[in-house]
Amino acid sequence: MNYIDSEYQTAGLNLPHGTANDRVRRILTAALPTPPSRTTSLYSNYWDASFFNLNRVKIFQESTDSEQSALLEIANRNLLEEAYCIENAGVGYMAKMVLLAETVEERMLYGLFAADEATHLGQISYFLPEFELTNNRDPFLRLLAEVVEGTDKTVLLFVLQVVLEGWGLSHYRRLAKECRDRVLAELFSSFLDAESRHHATGNLLFNEIPLAKSSETLITEILVRFLMVVRMGPQNLLSAIERVKGHLSRSQKIQILEELDAETHSRTRLQLLRSLVKGKSASAIVQALEERGAFVPLPAHQSVN
Ligand SMILES: [Fe+2]
Numbered sequence: 001m002n003y004i005d006s007e008y009q010t011a012g013l014n015l016p017h018g019t020a021n022d023r024v025r026r027i028l029t030a031a032l033p034t035p036p037s038r039t040t041s042l043y044s045n046y047w048d049a050s051f052f053n054l055n056r057v058k059i060f061q062e063s064t065d066s067e068q069s070a071l072l073e074i075a076n077r078n079l080l081e082e083a084y085c086i087e088n089a090g091v092g093y094m095a096k097m098v099l100l101a102e103t104v105e106e107r108m109l110y111g112l113f114a115a116d117e118a119t120h121l122g123q124i125s126y127f128l129p130e131f132e133l134t135n136n137r138d139p140f141l142r143l144l145a146e147v148v149e150g151t152d153k154t155v156l157l158f159v160l161q162v163v164l165e166g167w168g169l170s171h172y173r174r175l176a177k178e179c180r181d182r183v184l185a186e187l188f189s190s191f192l193d194a195e196s197r198h199h200a201t202g203n204l205l206f207n208e209i210p211l212a213k214s215s216e217t218l219i220t221e222i223l224v225r226f227l228m229v230v231r232m233g234p235q236n237l238l239s240a241i242e243r244v245k246g247h248l249s250r251s252q253k254i255q256i257l258e259e260l261d262a263e264t265h266s267r268t269r270l271q272l273l274r275s276l277v278k279g280k281s282a283s284a285i286v287q288a289l290e291e292r293g294a295f296v297p298l299p300a301h302q303s304v305n
Pocket residue numbers: 087090116117120191195
């Protein structure tokens with residue numbers, strides 16, 4: 001379980017899940033909103049092949065029914081596990097911001113935000129009852145875990161609340177809109193109000209702080225790495241296909257990425273991220289990122305080794 005270095009405490013990604021004693025769990029259950037009343041079949045396909053664009057992929061079309069559902073199950077679990085890890089990191093991040101608050105009002109806000117993220121985490125957990133992380137090498141999550149350990153408040157505000165919470169909002173909106181399970185769809189849309197408050201607060205507080213050159217440089221360096229994950233396209237999906245279909249050659253991976261139209265999808269995501277970075281005080285950051293080509297998706301042949 002200890003797959004992320006133990007110094008990544010804020011993200012909490014190395015904490016065991018489901019091992020607290022019964023009494024602790026009972027109090028937690030009582031404090032959280034009531035769990036969904038009906039039991040959804042576990043790991044069922046909340047998002048279908050077209051959500052992932054798998055319906056356009058030849059190797060998927062030619063797979064047996066059981067291979068297709070195994071693949072969708074992995075892809076679905078990846079989305080839920082990713083949301084779980086993001087919310088878990090969110091709890092630690094908000095708690096850290098309570099301590100970094102400069103007014104009582106700000107301290108209260110972050111206390112409430114920590115409770116929002118804890119609620120989201122608890123609710124997502126209902127859909128991951130037998131939880132054992134499988135996407136432990138996900139580069140996005142590892143980078144997130146690294147960034148929340150930072151100590152520069154301006155950097156934390158900008159990267160996590162302005163950019164990533166802004167991105168998270170549109171990600172959750174899409175998860176809600178295209179989820180085939182009503183309960184889970186409603187759950188994700190119920191997160192949106194809180195997430196947009198977190199994002200708006202990030203914008204507000206960031207714009208109040210003069211941007212030091214050192215913070216600007218650090219933000220740029222971190223975003224170059226985050227954007228690279230997006231530029232590389234849906235690598236998770238390639239690994240999911242490999243887990244079901246066995247080893248894929250380089251040319252097969254290129255073909256799959258092309259069939260997925262990965263470059264176009266990455267471009268759309270990068271444009272959204274660019275618009276989030278491009279705040280009033282951040283034009284220098286956008287410019288630095290543009291000079292490094294950070295908003296340009298990689299063509300398939302450059303995204304695979
Ligand atoms: Fe959240």
